[in-house]
Amino acid sequence: MTEKGRIVKMVSQDQEEFEVEYGVATMSTLIANVLQDVSEETTTVPIPNVNAQVLAKVIEYCRYHYEAKRIDQSEEDIERWNKDFMKVDNKTLFNILIAASFLDIADLLDLGCKTVAGMIKDKSVEQIRELFCIEGDFTEEQEAKMREENNWGSEMSQENNAAQ
Template sequence: MPVIKLQSSDGEIFETDIETAKCSSTIKTLLEDCPVEAESDTLIPLPNVNSTILKKILIWAKHHREDDAEENEEEADKSVAMQITPWDAEFLTMDQGTLFELILAANYLDIPNLLNAACMTVANMIKGRTAEEIRQTFHITNDFSPSEEDLQTVEAEVPQEDEATVYGDI
C-alpha cells in the first residue's frame, strides 16, 4: 500500500498509508488534485498541527480506517443523535488543552467524525452543570460584577410565558 509523509508544524515527519491519511477530507482532496506516484516520497506539510496532535489523529484514523466514508459523513451530519463509541470515549480522555488542540486540528483537516466526537466530549463536560461548575471545569474567571450576577439570578427566576397564555388556546 502506498505511503505518504505528513510533516507537523514542529517539523516531525510521520509516515502513514494513504487510506489512513484519507480520513482527512483535506488530505483526500489534496491527493485527488495532485495524484501521488507509487514510488514517490510525497511530503505534505501540516502547518497548523503539531506532532503530539498529529500522532493522536493518526492513531484515531488507523482505528477508523475501515469505516465507510459516505456513511461517516451522513452520521456526522446527524450529530444530534451521535453517540460516542467506547473506544472514542477512551481515546478522547485527555487534558483539556490537548482536547481543544485536537478539535482545532480535526476542523483544519476536515475530519468530521473526530470533530463531532471531540465536541461531544466537551459538551458532556458542560451538560447538567451550573455556571459556576462550568467556570471551574474550564478555568474561566467570573467577570460579572455582583450587580450583574444579581440581575442574572433575577432573570433566571422570571418564568417564561407559555404560548397558550400569550396567544390563547387556538
C-alpha cells in the first residue's frame, strides 16, 4: 500500500476514533516515529492523554497545514487561518499546547506558545494568576520583597508601553 492512500486511526483518551490521512497524521513527529517502528498493517494509534475535543482541533490544524503546503497557500492566508484557529477558550488552548507538546508538533506548539505569550505579555501578576487559575504560593514577605526588586523593571516596562 502506498503511503499516500494510507489511513491512520487515532484514538483519543475517551475512545473516540479519528481517521486521518497518513501525511496529516505524520505531521506529529511522535506518530511518525511510532508508525516507522511498526508494520504497515498497523493503523491504530492510541493517544491516551488527549481528549476527543482537543484531538479534533489538533487534527484540524494538521489537516489544514498539510493541505496548505500541498496547494502552496499564501503566507497571509495561513497566518489568518492560524489566528482564527487560536480563537478558543483558554482551557482548550492550554490543552492544545499540551497535546502539541506530547504529539511533538513543533509548529503548533510554537503557535500556541506565541498566542499565550501574547495574552499574558502586558498583564499584571494578578491577571495572569486568574487566567491560569493559579494561586499565588509565596508568603507575603516574599511577595513584598519581589515587588520591591521588580519595581525598577516594571516602571521601565510601563515607560515602554507608553512609548509604544
